[in-house]
Amino acid sequence: MFQKAALLAFSLATAVYGQQVGTQMTETHPKLSWQTCTSSGCTAAANGAVTLDANWRWLHTTSGYTNCYTGNTWNSSICTDGKSCAANCALDGADYSGTYGVTTSGNALTMKFVTTGANKNIGARVYLMADDTHYQQFKLLNKEFTFDVDVSNLPCGLNGALYFSEMDADGGLAKYSTNKAGAKYGTGYCDSQCPRDIKFINGEANSVGWTASPNDTNAGTGQYGSCCNELDVWEANSISAAYTPHPCTVNGQTRCQGDDCAITSRYSGVCDPDGCDFNSYRQGDTSFYGPGLTVDTKKPFTVVTQFLTDNNSTTGTLTEIRRLYVQNGKVIQNSKSKIAGMSAYDSITGAYCDDQKAAFGDTTSFQNHGGLKTIGQSMGRGMTLVLSVWDDHAVNMLWLDSTYPTTSDPTKPGIARGTCSTSSGAPTDVETANANASVIYSNIKFGDIGSTFSSTGTTSPTSPGGGSSTTTTTAPQTTQTKYGQW
Template sequence: MYQTSLLASLSFLLATSQAQQVGTQTAETHPKLTTQKCTTAGGCTDQSTSIVLDANWRWLHTVDGYTNCYTGQEWDTSICTDGKTCAEKCALDGADYESTYGISTSGNALTMNFVTKSSQTNIGGRVYLLAADSDDTYELFKLKNQEFTFDVDVSNLPCGLNGALYFSEMDSDGGLSKYTTNKAGAKYGTGYCDTQCPHDIKFINGEANVQNWTASSTDKNAGTGHYGSCCNEMDIWEANSQATAFTPHVCEAKVEGQYRCEGTECGDGDNRYGGVCDKDGCDFNSYRMGNETFYGSNGSTIDTTKKFTVVTQFITADNTATGALTEIRRKYVQNDVVIENSYADYETLSKFNSITDDFCAAQKTLSGDTNDFKTKGGIARMGESFERGMVLVMSVWDDHAANALWLDSSYPTDADASKPGVKRGPCSTSSGVPSDVEANDADSSVIYSNIRYGDIGSTFNKTA
C-alpha cells in the first residue's frame, strides 16, 4: 500500500485480535468464491476457491473460556504476560462473515461492506483467497508472463475510502509450519505482511506482539507493538469512485516471504528509506500523472458509476515465466470496449502508460521523490516475489493516518498543488476524516467479481 503505514489505519470496533490457538465457540466456514484459471488454448476453467477473514479481525479469548485476551486498544497483561505465553493461552475463533463483518459471496462475486452493525459494530475488513478445495492453504499466484483480471464496482465508495485488491508474499499456510506456537494458520487468516512493515499485527512469527504495545492516538480500537511484519507487495488496485492507483512495492533481497522486523529495519518515522522495504513504491495514478478525466464519476473515460473490468499484465524480458519481470501493463474493459491505460500528461513522462524501471525513474525525478523502489531492487525484485508466489488480498478500509489523501486528493496537504505529483485525485484535502466517513458513509461497499488469471490475452475479450 502507498505512502503511509496503512495497516495502522485499519479501523475495527470489535474486541478482535489475531490468535494462534484455535477456539471452538464458532465454527469456521469459508464462503465460496469461484475464480477461473485461463489458457489461450483451452479457455477458462472454474476453480472452487473460497475466502478467509484476516485473523486481526477475529475474537481472541482464553483457550478454556470466554475472557478476552485483547479488548479495544489493550492486551490483558494478566493473561498475555509475554508473546509466547499469550500464544499458548489465547485462542482465535471462527467468524460469522455476513452478520458480523458484512462480507458475503455469491458465485464469483465478493461484497465487502464498510460498516456493519449487529450486536457490535465492525468497520472495514480484509480477506484472503484460499486454494481450490482447501481450507488450510492460501492460493499462491505466480504471475510472471501472466495476467490477472477482475471486475469491480466502486460506485458506492466515496472520497476517503479504499477498496484494495493486491498481492502480498505471505506464507502459503499462514506460518503454520514455521512456528510451533501457531496452531491456526491460513484456515484462520494468519501471517499477514506488506511493505509498510505494519506494527498493528497482533501476532507475528507465532508470538503476540505485546512488547511495547502502544494505543493509537487516532483510533480507539488500534495500537502498535515492537515488531513489524514485512514482505513484498503488489498493489493491483487501490481505489474509490474518484481515484485509483496500481503500485509495486519491493523489499531488500534478504526479505523472502514474511519477515519480522524490529528497530531501524522497519523503516519507521524519519527512517522511512532506511528500512528493509520500499514504502512509497512506484505508483501509476492517472490523475497524478496529469490526466484528470480518465477515471471518475463525472463523465470520465472509465465511468466509476458502473462496473468495469481491470486487466493487469506482467511482461518478462523473454516472454517466459522464468525471465526477468520488466513491465506491468494495465488495460480496462467497460461497455464491451477495451480501453488502454492512459498515458502520462507530462513531457518527461509522455511515452509511458505502464510501469517500468524507466517510468519509475522519470516519475521520481519529476516529482522530486526518493527512488527507493530502485534502491530495493526495482521491478525485477517484484518478479522474484511472483516467481515464489504471492497471496491475493481483498479489503475495504478508511485511513486514520492520512485520510486516504495520498490516493484521492492533494498530498502532502502543505505542498504546492501545481507541482507535478501532488494532485492525486479531485477530493478535498478536508475529506476522508475517519469519524466523518464512518458516520456519513457507513453504507459504503465494494464488489469484486469474476476473478480470472492465466496466459496473457486469455482472461478478457480482446476483440470487443
C-alpha cells in the same frame, strides 16, 4: 502505498490476532469461484473460497470467554509476554455476513465498509484460499490477472484494495510451532509497510512495547512489524485509482524490529513504502478515471493487469506491468502520462519509475530496494491474493484521491492525486456519513497474456478535454508492444 494500519473492527471482543484455535464458532469459509485461462478458454478453479484476516477475529482465553485484547490494550494478566499469550489465547471462527459485512455469491465478493449488528465492524481484509488450510499462491510472471470491480459506492476517503503479498501459503503454520491456527484462520499477514499493528507475528503476540493509537480506539503498535514484497494491483475508490509495486530486500514474510521496520525514518526499513505508482490523475490525465469519465466509475468495469518479462517466459525478469480496462464491451487502453519531463508512458517500466521519481522529486526508495527485478522475483516465488476495504487513520487517504502533502502546491507535478477535498477522508466522518459504502469484486481470472478478457472494440482518450474514440480490434494484445515508450 501508505500505511494500512488504520484497518479496524468491533465484535463481541475487539478485533485481534491470535494463534490457538477456539471452539465458540465453527469457521466456514465463504465460497468464491474464479477461473484459470489459456488460449483454449477458461476453466473454474477448484475449492475457491475466502478467509478473514486474523486481526479481525475474536481472541479469548482458551478455557473461556475472557478477552485477551480489548479496545487497544492487551490483557496483561493473560498476556505476560508474547509466547504465553500465544499459548493462553484462542482465535475463533467468524460470522462473515452478520459481523463483518463479507458475503459471496458465485464469483462475486461484496465487502461492506460498516456493519452494525450487536456491535460495530469497520472494514475487512480477506484472502483467497486454495483449500481449507492454504492460501492460493499466484505466480504472475508472463501472466495476466483480471477482475471486475464496482466502486460506485466508494466515496472519498475509502479504499477498495486488491493486491498480492508474499505470505506463507499456510499462514506460518509449519514455521512456527506456537501458531496452531494457520491460513484457515487468516494468520501470517505481511506487506511492504511492515505493519506493526499486527497482533501476532511469527506465532507470538506483539504485545511487548505495545502503544495504543492516539486516534484509533481499536489499534496500536508493537515492537515488531511484518514485512514482505507487496504488489498493489488495485487501490481505488470512485474518484481515483492506482497500481503500485513495492519491493523489499527480504524474501517472504519476515518479522522486523527497530529501523528495519522504518521506525525512525520512512526509508530506513527493509521494504519500499512508496512504491512506483501509476495513478492517472497524478500522471496528469484528469479526465480518464472517475464518474462519467473514460473509465466510468458509476458502472462496473473490468481491470486487466499484465506482467511482462524480458524473454516472454514465466522464468524471465519482470520488465513491465501493463494496465487495460474493459467497459461496455470496449477495451480501454491505459491513460498516458502528461507530466513535463516524462515520455507518454502508460505502463510501469524501469524507465517510467526513474523518470517519475525525478519529475516528482520523490525518494528513489523503489529503485534502492531492487525495483521491478526484485518484485518480479517475489512474483516468481508465489504471492497471496488479498481483498479489502478500509479507511485511513494516518492521512485520511489523501495520498490516493486528493492533494498530498496538503501543504504542497497542487500545481507541482505529483502532488494532485484526485479531486477530493483536503478536508475529506477523516475516519470520524466517513464511518458515519458513508457507513453504507461497499465494494464488489467479481469474475476473477488468471492465465496467459490475452486469455482472460475479450472485447468488441478499443477505446482510448483523445485529449485532456475528455471524450474518446472507438476502433475495432480482432483480439486482445498478446505481444509486448511498449505503448508510449518508444
